[in-house]
Amino acid sequence: MNRRLLFLAHRIPYPPEKGEKIRSWHMLSHLARDWEVELGCLVDDPADLDHLPFLRTVCARVEAPFVGSKRSSALRALLRARPGAPLSLGWFHDTGLATWVDEGLAARRYGAALAYSSAVAPYVMGDAARSIRRRVLDLVDVDSEKWRAYAADARLPMRYVWAREATTLLAFERRAAMEFDRAIFVSEEEARCFARLAPECADRLDHVDNGVDLSRFAAASRGESPFGNAPAIVFTGTMDYRPNVEAVTWFADAVLPRLRDRDPAPDFWIVGQNPSAAVRALADRPGVHVTGPVPDVRPYIGHAAVAVAPLLIARGIQNKVLEAMAMARPVVATPQAYEGVRASAGRDLLVADGAEETAARVAEVLDGRHPGLGDRARAAVMSGHDWGATLRRLDAILEGTG
Missing domain, CATH: 3.40.50.2000 (Glycogen Phosphorylase B;)
Known part of the structure; x- marks a missing residue:
């Protein structure tokens, strides 16, 4: 043949x-x-x-x-x-x-x-x-x-x-x-x-x-932390892609303000190449960081307190979700971003709909109320992805x- x-x-x-x-x-x-x-x-x-x-x-x-x-x-x-x-x-x-x-x-x-x-x-x-x-x-x-x-x-x-x-x-x-x-x-x-x-x-x-490349995206490959002392909430992706732009804008507008009165207040890190003007403007807000392109995304994922995927428009399987789960990080995703992921909501990752629920799930992770979530996340992608x-x-x- x-x-x-x-x-x-x-x-x-x-x-x-x-x-x-x-x-x-x-x-x-x-x-x-x-x-x-x-x-x-x-x-x-x-x-x-x-x-x-x-x-x-x-x-x-x-x-x-x-x-x-x-x-x-x-x-x-x-x-x-x-x-x-x-x-x-x-x-x-x-x-x-x-x-x-x-x-x-x-x-x-x-x-x-x-x-x-x-x-x-x-x-x-x-x-x-x-x-x-x-x-x-x-x-x-x-x-x-x-x-x-x-x-x-x-x-x-x-x-x-x-x-x-x-x-x-x-x-x-x-x-x-x-x-x-x-x-x-x-x-x-x-x-x-x-x-x-x-x-x-x-x-x-x-x-x-x-x-997901399970050897590349592993907790052992996270390297040095790029963050300061504040808990880091991380979003990764190409930042001139409309669904990603809308996702981080919505999170910064509707979710982050509900979390900033915590002690310590978490920071929101937007990590990815080609940030649009709308994304770059978010960096002027308290607690928001826009990195632009980075040599390696893994330190940002691996040292995050929580990875978020607040996508309002999403098709297929989100690599950002799989990569964070593979690095054993807690993930909070919208139902749209969860679609297609071979994992159990509530056990392997948290799924939240709307600003109030998203903020509540992120706060629960920051409070340590979901021990073992990251380990179960990695086990799920090892099994299904x-x-x-x-x-x-x-x-x-x-x-x-x-």
Whole structure:
């Protein structure tokens, strides 16, 4: 059997210690053990080009065109906008990458293909791509539902833009899922959600849960504390991503003031790259720290009194939750952030809905009222979110035996 795999990603995957493309990197590195992988991906950050030499040691071939800044990608998406088509397809289309894929298809180089996200699905759709024995589409989560949530509370004209993207992207997701042999999601809950929206696709859907690197995210790897004497409440993530921005803003507005009269008063640490202007402004408030990019996120997680995931819009499994649990830290999450996590609420982590309940659960952790919560958290992710175990399901799906 042809063991050459085409792996397509909308952004460059690289190890989590080098960035945050966690799921795509773990899939790529796992598959490269048994397949000759040809990687095609897009680069929109010049700093990412530094990772290409390393990726070429992992993959048989790498094609990674630089497509310019996010602003130029947005302009390209607008220029390529077509009636009924989602803007994201134009955003992530590159003629050079398409030509590279087409050449491989014409030469019948590939025994299998994995498209990581709907944005790169078009590269391996159509008659030529049907020569590939097995095509799998990782939709990760139901992205169209995220845009629908954005539209719900947006002002015009963005309400129209997000609503249009939700409708057109769902139509494309349905069409793509029917063309690929399997469409997979980050959790069983996401797969069920899509099945409700696209019942014709139900027999083609599967899921490969997100995992966590249990050796990297362990209490022993937390290093020196970056904090002072105040108890640290920590949120981690990419801080120009709208759900993260809304989460930390809500926590700073509605939750933290309920905790600041404690003695000692806790500090809220927002840890992650690319903080937006709205996030940077939060640092002007008492007890709020915005770090920007840090060399290693583990000291911030590992020395936190409590890790919070106050997401109001969330899809799939939150890596920030898994990583904090793996480092045996108490976690307080909203129901949205808890979805898909293979752990028991109240036993392995605390789930809170609303500002008053969130503040109460955080206060309980700070008061020491949940002893052993962190240890149970790590045990839960060891059982349910070990990458080695979760990716065996991907092997079976690609081989056509699962």
